[in-house]
Amino acid sequence: MLELKHIKKYYYVGDSVTKALDDVSVAFRSQEFVAILGPSGSGKTTMLNGIGGLDIYDSGDLAIEGKSTKDFSAADWDAYRNNSVGFIFQSYNIIGHLSILDNVEMGMTLSGVSNAEKKEKALKALDRVGLTDHINKKPNQLSGGQLQRVAIARAIANEPEILLCDEPTGALDTETSEEIMKLIKELSAERLVIMVTHNPDLAHEYADRIIEFADGKIQHDSDPYDDHADAEQFKLKKTKMTFWTALKLSFNNIRTKKGRTALTAFASSIGIIGIAIVLALSNGFQTQINKTQSNTLAQFPITISQTAQDSSTTGPQNNKKTTKSNKVVAKISDADKSVHQNKITKSYLKYVKNINGNLSKNITYTYATGMNLLRQTDGKTKTVSFSNADSSNSNSPSAMQSAMSASTGVGGSVYPSANDGGTNFLKKHYKVIAGSYPKSANDVILLVDRDNSTNINALKNLNFDVKDNQKLNYDKIVGTKIKVVNNNNYYQSLPTGNYVPNKATNSLYNNKDNTTIKIAGILRVKSKSSENVLSSGIAYSDKLTQNIIKANKNSDIVKAQKKADSNVMTGQTVNKDTKTNLVSYLGGSTTPASILIYPNTFKNKDKVLHYLDKYNKGKSKSDKVIYTDMAGTVSDLTGGLMDAITYVLVAFAGISLVTSMIMIAIITYTSVLERTKEIGILKALGARKKDITRVFDAETFILGVGSGVLGVIIAWLLTFPINIVLKSITDLSNVAHLNPVHGIVLIIISTVLTMLGGHIPARMAAKKDAATALRSE
Numbered sequence: 001m002l003e004l005k006h007i008k009k010y011y012y013v014g015d016s017v018t019k020a021l022d023d024v025s026v027a028f029r030s031q032e033f034v035a036i037l038g039p040s041g042s043g044k045t046t047m048l049n050g051i052g053g054l055d056i057y058d059s060g061d062l063a064i065e066g067k068s069t070k071d072f073s074a075a076d077w078d079a080y081r082n083n084s085v086g087f088i089f090q091s092y093n094i095i096g097h098l099s100i101l102d103n104v105e106m107g108m109t110l111s112g113v114s115n116a117e118k119k120e121k122a123l124k125a126l127d128r129v130g131l132t133d134h135i136n137k138k139p140n141q142l143s144g145g146q147l148q149r150v151a152i153a154r155a156i157a158n159e160p161e162i163l164l165c166d167e168p169t170g171a172l173d174t175e176t177s178e179e180i181m182k183l184i185k186e187l188s189a190e191r192l193v194i195m196v197t198h199n200p201d202l203a204h205e206y207a208d209r210i211i212e213f214a215d216g217k218i219q220h221d222s223d224p225y226d227d228h229a230d231a232e233q234f235k236l237k238k239t240k241m242t243f244w245t246a247l248k249l250s251f252n253n254i255r256t257k258k259g260r261t262a263l264t265a266f267a268s269s270i271g272i273i274g275i276a277i278v279l280a281l282s283n284g285f286q287t288q289i290n291k292t293q294s295n296t297l298a299q300f301p302i303t304i305s306q307t308a309q310d311s312s313t314t315g316p317q318n319n320k321k322t323t324k325s326n327k328v329v330a331k332i333s334d335a336d337k338s339v340h341q342n343k344i345t346k347s348y349l350k351y352v353k354n355i356n357g358n359l360s361k362n363i364t365y366t367y368a369t370g371m372n373l374l375r376q377t378d379g380k381t382k383t384v385s386f387s388n389a390d391s392s393n394s395n396s397p398s399a400m401q402s403a404m405s406a407s408t409g410v411g412g413s414v415y416p417s418a419n420d421g422g423t424n425f426l427k428k429h430y431k432v433i434a435g436s437y438p439k440s441a442n443d444v445i446l447l448v449d450r451d452n453s454t455n456i457n458a459l460k461n462l463n464f465d466v467k468d469n470q471k472l473n474y475d476k477i478v479g480t481k482i483k484v485v486n487n488n489n490y491y492q493s494l495p496t497g498n499y500v501p502n503k504a505t506n507s508l509y510n511n512k513d514n515t516t517i518k519i520a521g522i523l524r525v526k527s528k529s530s531e532n533v534l535s536s537g538i539a540y541s542d543k544l545t546q547n548i549i550k551a552n553k554n555s556d557i558v559k560a561q562k563k564a565d566s567n568v569m570t571g572q573t574v575n576k577d578t579k580t581n582l583v584s585y586l587g588g589s590t591t592p593a594s595i596l597i598y599p600n601t602f603k604n605k606d607k608v609l610h611y612l613d614k615y616n617k618g619k620s621k622s623d624k625v626i627y628t629d630m631a632g633t634v635s636d637l638t639g640g641l642m643d644a645i646t647y648v649l650v651a652f653a654g655i656s657l658v659t660s661m662i663m664i665a666i667i668t669y670t671s672v673l674e675r676t677k678e679i680g681i682l683k684a685l686g687a688r689k690k691d692i693t694r695v696f697d698a699e700t701f702i703l704g705v706g707s708g709v710l711g712v713i714i715a716w717l718l719t720f721p722i723n724i725v726l727k728s729i730t731d732l733s734n735v736a737h738l739n740p741v742h743g744i745v746l747i748i749i750s751t752v753l754t755m756l757g758g759h760i761p762a763r764m765a766a767k768k769d770a771a772t773a774l775r776s777e
Contacts, residue, residue, distance in 0.1 A: 001161060001192060002051065003027040007060035009046055009216075020046040021057065022216035027225045030161070033188035035203035036196045038213035044196045045166060047213065051194060052085050052164045053077040054684060054771040075688055082111050082686020086155030088184075090167035092147040093681045093774060094139045094154075097256045098249075100126070101135040104154045107685040109245050111158065125153040129183060145176035152180070154685075156187060163187060165195040169202065181206045241691040243698060250699035253675070264667055265707040271656035272711025272750050273718070278649040279742045280719050284735035300630035301364070302608060304352070304595040308626040310340040342625045344591050351615055352595060359604040359611075362416035362425050364596040367545045368584040369552070372490040372501075374483045374509045375463050381509040383501075384462050384482060386444070386538040387411025388455040411461070413447065413539040416598060425598075426523060429533045434474035435521025441543035443520035446477055447536050450525055458537030477519055484515040484548060487555035487587060499557045499568050515551075517544070552587030561586055605631065657749070660707070661757035668700055668758035672765040679765055680773030689766040696765050700758030701751060708750030712743040 169177035599605035719736035
């Protein structure tokens with residue numbers, strides 16, 4: 001079944017040549033016990049390694065069942081060793097960190113045998129050599145004779161056709177040697193056994209055929225054989241090792257070096273710890289910055305008013321030349337030139353409404369409409385307002401006319417209702433100290449500062465009898481009811497065609513068409529940074545004014561004012577702009593006086609501005625809508641600052657990651673040196689180069705995952721003392737916060753980097769010569 005044809009194997013060292021195999025030709029039967037005798041250095045071991053595919057011949061041919069091996073690839077030789085050949089070595093070559101059963105199963109593991117079949121064959125082989133009771137022991141728990149029996153069990157477990165024995169009794173005592181030889185003799189009845197030995201007595205006692213070897217040549221053959229086999233009988237079955245198998249091998253090896261592995265994992269995790277802490281702090285500080293930005297933007301929203309200042313028309317102020325003229329030049333001021341009337345159309349309102357909700361969840365629409373408000377106290381009805389200004393004479397015609405002319409009759413603060421009625425906006429900046437958050441558009445609230453103070457005029461204008469620094473119980477304010485009277489009931493028409501307000505009476509207060517609103521709660525600002533978000537005093541939803549406009553836009557006084565060229569209250573002639581203001585004040589215009597957009601962050605603010613600028617592209621100057629960005633200067637100062645700091649700190653921490661990768665490469669290289677013999681054993685069992693690489697890649701994979709997980713856990717634990725220290729220094733709570741996603745990403749990065757660092761040594765291990773590796777100690 002096996003034939004060597006003119007095999008030559010020479011070794012060159014400088015100018016000298018060693019002829020290990022010098023034109024060797026010999027054939028072997030399918031079942032026989034062949035002993036090769038010869039002095040040391042005669043070439044008999046080289047011949048045995050050549051037959052086993054560990055050493056590849058220089059010239060000639062090795063035929064297996066008539067099939068030539070001249071064109072064998074490295075993978076073919078691996079498959080040949082795995083399926084057709086079993087090795088028994090003088091030094092046993094048992095893998096120390098595997099159990100006896102795992103060692104015997106290894107050859108079948110490489111060939112992809114199923115777990116059930118693999119275990120069955122391994123147990124059968126171990127039973128045959130008398131080691132059934134030792135299957136779960138480690139090699140260091142067995143004697144030399146038992147170890148050789150393990151080697152024999154491993155060699156025969158995969159049922160090879162050829163058994164190659166290299167001095168199988170060289171390290172054993174006489175009695176044990178005879179036991180091993182009897183076992184090998186028994187095995188030769190089923191397969192070809194070729195044994196290299198120095199002991200002629202054992203050879204002549206047990207072998208069927210003796211081949212004497214010297215100087216790289218066969219000197220004598222006691223029973224030559226020259227028949228030829230059919231080449232079609234021989235088929236190769238490719239080997240394959242799964243990554244899971246490689247992980248198991250590497251894990252078992254790592255477990256034998258717990259101390260070193262733990263130190264390695266910790267050292268490798270230092271870079272991960274550094275980056276994780278930087279990200280945790282960055283995450284926390286960014287949250288604080290976002291909170292500050294949000295509060296700042298809540299105080300200085302992007303504002304779109306009907307009248308705006310166009311800064312592009314304002315020229316430099318220092319280019320005016322001195323003149324000696326004795327005449328005054330009349331000129332329109334730069335301020336007046338820069339006044340721009342925005343055309344806030346329905347299409348523009350729709351455009352604003354379509355702003356991405358992730359950029360700005362809150363948009364407020366303020367209207368110039370007045371509110372016809374009445375409140376009843378002690379059985380008396382009086383006109384009231386939400387204004388914070390001193391309006392003690394608000395019921396006089398002149399005050400009313402002044403208010404209408406200026407379109408400032410609304411008063412109070414308007415908060416964005418969005419889709420949640422404004423609750424999220426209020427909860428973000430204010431907490432309830434009495435009552436509740438508003439539940440509908442008809443609920444208004446009283447805002448107080450951190451010291452519970454509020455504008456005295458806000459209370460006076462609601463007909464509360466208060467003095468400076470006077471304290472009021474919450475229950476006197478919360479639940480206060482106010483009636484909104486529609487225009488048709490509030491104003492009466494005179495025979496002259498003019499309109500005047502009806503007298504504030506109980507019957508007007510109790511009119512069934514009135515809308516009841518109430519003070520739902522008292523809210524206090526949460527932090528100092530939120531104090532100027534809304535003015536202290538009464539605040540209400542923009543939905544309330546929209547509802548009032550809806551009720552009054554077709555009222556009699558609005559229709560009359562739209563037709564008249566004079567103030568329908570006073571009869572005074574008015575221009576077009578004043579007339580528009582009057583209509584708006586009376587609730588006849590659905591066009592907002594201003595739009596306030598509250599972006600979430602400064603970055604998002606820039607995106608909102610870009611969105612608004614897109615609307616103006618291609619439009620004439622008169623059709624453009626100009627906005628005011630009060631927070632722009634702050635944005636320029638702080639935008640991207642935290643990101644820049646984070647990038648720099650991560651870059652510094654990343655240096656330790658690179659150091660870790662280099663260290664992993666060194667450790668993997670050290671592991672390769674330590675496991676050189678194991679590499680030789682695996683190759684003798686048919687492991688491919690990629691299998692060897694996979695074993696060491698699996699080891700670095702375990703180290704990478706381990707160091708990544710360890711680093712993330714340590715970094716997470718460190719956030720607790722870091723937060724305590726930062727709390728005492730900065731009064732900021734829970735700053736260091738490690739995002740779980742960042743933790744997972746860092747573990748992946750650690751794994752990838754360690755595998756990259758260990759891959760080159762792994763490739764070096766795969767390229768090691770099998771025969772040389774087996775001779776290493």
